[in-house]
Amino acid sequence: MNNLAKDLDRVLFTEEEIAARVRELAGQITRDYAGKEVLAVCLLRGSAVFFADLVRKIDLPLIFDFMALSSYGGQAKSSGSVVVKKDLDTDLTGRHVLIVEDIIDTGRTLTCLKQLLAHRGAASVKICALLDKPSRRETPIEGDYIGFTIPNHFVVGYGLDFDQRYRNLPYIGILSPRIYQR
Numbered sequence: 001m002n003n004l005a006k007d008l009d010r011v012l013f014t015e016e017e018i019a020a021r022v023r024e025l026a027g028q029i030t031r032d033y034a035g036k037e038v039l040a041v042c043l044l045r046g047s048a049v050f051f052a053d054l055v056r057k058i059d060l061p062l063i064f065d066f067m068a069l070s071s072y073g074g075q076a077k078s079s080g081s082v083v084v085k086k087d088l089d090t091d092l093t094g095r096h097v098l099i100v101e102d103i104i105d106t107g108r109t110l111t112c113l114k115q116l117l118a119h120r121g122a123a124s125v126k127i128c129a130l131l132d133k134p135s136r137r138e139t140p141i142e143g144d145y146i147g148f149t150i151p152n153h154f155v156v157g158y159g160l161d162f163d164q165r166y167r168n169l170p171y172i173g174i175l176s177p178r179i180y181q182r
């Protein structure tokens with residue numbers, strides 16, 4: 001077992017399972033946006049890996065941009081506030097915006113962001129999230145495209161971190177409580 005895998009309780013989604021689901025999501029997006037150009041927005045840092053895989057499977061005219069928001073700080077629990085740390089460089093007027101997110105947890109990040117982007121004149125704003133934890137929701141927001149709905153596990157890998165680590169695991173695993181409880 002390698003250095004990172006020993007900190008996991010178990011693997012939740014393998015590389016192959018993730019790749020298959022990403023292909024399905026991209027296919028759905030390609031069909032739904034036919035005839036339009038998409039502005040794909042990557043929410044740093046957690047979405048970077050998912051974003052890179054997803055956009056390469058979308059067969060449409062597409063541009064992308066990056067944004068960084070923060071809701072967690074370095075902790076396992078949400079601090080409750082959302083701060084824009086890096087804003088988009090693209091004018092959203094008339095654009096079809098697809099926000100690409102790694103996980104929807106309390107929903108605060110996306111509730112805030114959707115409102116912000118809708119006020120910038122976008123023609124549409126939709127959400128594609130790889131993971132969804134509906135049991136943790138505090139604001140009533142839903143993704144338009146969801147990879148996997150999961151229970152309230154502490155998940156890492158494929159972009160998701162604990163204290164900035166484990167993002168480079170190529171699959172998604174459940175972090176052992178002995179790591180985040182110490």
Ligand code: PRP
Pocket residue numbers: 043044045046047069070071072073078101102103104105106107108109110160161
């Ligand atoms: C995480 C995750 C989502 C957000 C979800 O980001 O990537 O953006 O929290 O939580 P919410 O639904 O409760 O708002 P984080 O702030 O940890 O930053 P990161 O993407 O750099 O890991």
